[in-house]
Amino acid sequence: MTIHIKQINKSFGQFQALHDINVDIKEGELTALLGQSGCGKTTLLRIIAGLETASSGQILFDQQDVTGLSAQQRDIGFVFQHYALFRHMTVSDNISFGLRMKPKSQRLSNQEIQAKVKNLLELIQLEHIEKRYPDQLSGGQRQRVALARAIATEPKVLLLDEPFGALDAKVRKDLRRWLREFHKEIHVTSIFVTHDQDEALEVADKIILMNEGKIEQIGTPEQVYKHPQSYFAAQFLGDMNLLDGYIHQGMLYVDGFQQKVTQTTSAHVVVYVRPHEMEVTKAPVKNSIKGKIIRVHTTGPTVQLEVHHIKNDSIEISISYAQFEREKFTVGDEVYMQPHLLNYFLQDELVEFMI
Numbered sequence: 001m002t003i004h005i006k007q008i009n010k011s012f013g014q015f016q017a018l019h020d021i022n023v024d025i026k027e028g029e030l031t032a033l034l035g036q037s038g039c040g041k042t043t044l045l046r047i048i049a050g051l052e053t054a055s056s057g058q059i060l061f062d063q064q065d066v067t068g069l070s071a072q073q074r075d076i077g078f079v080f081q082h083y084a085l086f087r088h089m090t091v092s093d094n095i096s097f098g099l100r101m102k103p104k105s106q107r108l109s110n111q112e113i114q115a116k117v118k119n120l121l122e123l124i125q126l127e128h129i130e131k132r133y134p135d136q137l138s139g140g141q142r143q144r145v146a147l148a149r150a151i152a153t154e155p156k157v158l159l160l161d162e163p164f165g166a167l168d169a170k171v172r173k174d175l176r177r178w179l180r181e182f183h184k185e186i187h188v189t190s191i192f193v194t195h196d197q198d199e200a201l202e203v204a205d206k207i208i209l210m211n212e213g214k215i216e217q218i219g220t221p222e223q224v225y226k227h228p229q230s231y232f233a234a235q236f237l238g239d240m241n242l243l244d245g246y247i248h249q250g251m252l253y254v255d256g257f258q259q260k261v262t263q264t265t266s267a268h269v270v271v272y273v274r275p276h277e278m279e280v281t282k283a284p285v286k287n288s289i290k291g292k293i294i295r296v297h298t299t300g301p302t303v304q305l306e307v308h309h310i311k312n313d314s315i316e317i318s319i320s321y322a323q324f325e326r327e328k329f330t331v332g333d334e335v336y337m338q339p340h341l342l343n344y345f346l347q348d349e350l351v352e353f354m355i
């Protein structure tokens, strides 16, 4: 099922929560609606679901206008942040609920329902606890059951509103990997709401980045991360250093670092560099930004260095553990930094180049 969101606007009284939203979602895609709290993600999801009416605009499923249809008529599976499992039913009964509620003419036989539930239990890897009640499950297990229940009736679209929002960090991380695999198997067009950049980057085929009721950028995780098209996108996705720079006579200057650019007009610019897109050495190098290490944070395969720099307060750099061992960086060391990919904004236009 493809989904086309056309020119959607939504106002609550005087407040406009969504402005001119246009999105095309492909068949089988797993799309993340990403943004800060209050940016309009849930409102948009609810409009797609038919749980909320738009003030203007259209929603098309497979080119068919469903704007006037109710949630039931749209044939959608839902999973919400707070598990809505039936407490008095076992895991199996929760999963089969939608199948058993179908009108008799469309209902599968008991045997077929049992077989289907068995398949779904395998898919969510909870075959061994099918007889348990929701109270006897962990939060992560409950969300897996909620997912199985949502897809049991084979909806054409699966909508997930912060499905892992109430879980702790470790379980969340496991479940997002699991969701990726799960989606590969079922391949239903899915949209999930999240405010967590890492979750969106790791799980989604496509990210819709929202800010204050508007779309900032749409793209694959790689496109949005590597080629942010706005100041907001650059800052919101992943860690980013903001450095003061200026352009004069076709050269960009950031402290002792300079680089030829195509602009000839003089201007102050904010330069963006991701922590892993900086070279760092203790040996002085020409054409670099100088600073002093004020913190070393070793976690797993990468090491984070926080470097004090007079103009830019502190710069975060991420290096491999191997380099850290080799160069033996310690607090107080003077270091020289060279960006190898940077972006800057000039009069609202993004300029990007590799060095």
Ligand SMILES: Nc1ncnc2c1ncn2[C@@H]1O[C@H](COP(=O)(O)OP(=O)(O)OP(=O)(O)O)[C@@H](O)[C@H]1O
Binding pocket: 012, 015, 017, 035, 036, 037, 038, 039, 040, 041, 042, 043, 044, 195
């Ligand atoms: N029924 C309503 N009446 C009035 N204002 C509303 C209503 N529902 C949402 N809003 C407002 O619309 C804006 C968008 O809300 P929405 O719930 O879509 O945000 P969100 O991005 O999902 O946030 P969160 O991540 O906190 O759930 C918010 O400013 C919210 O206060």
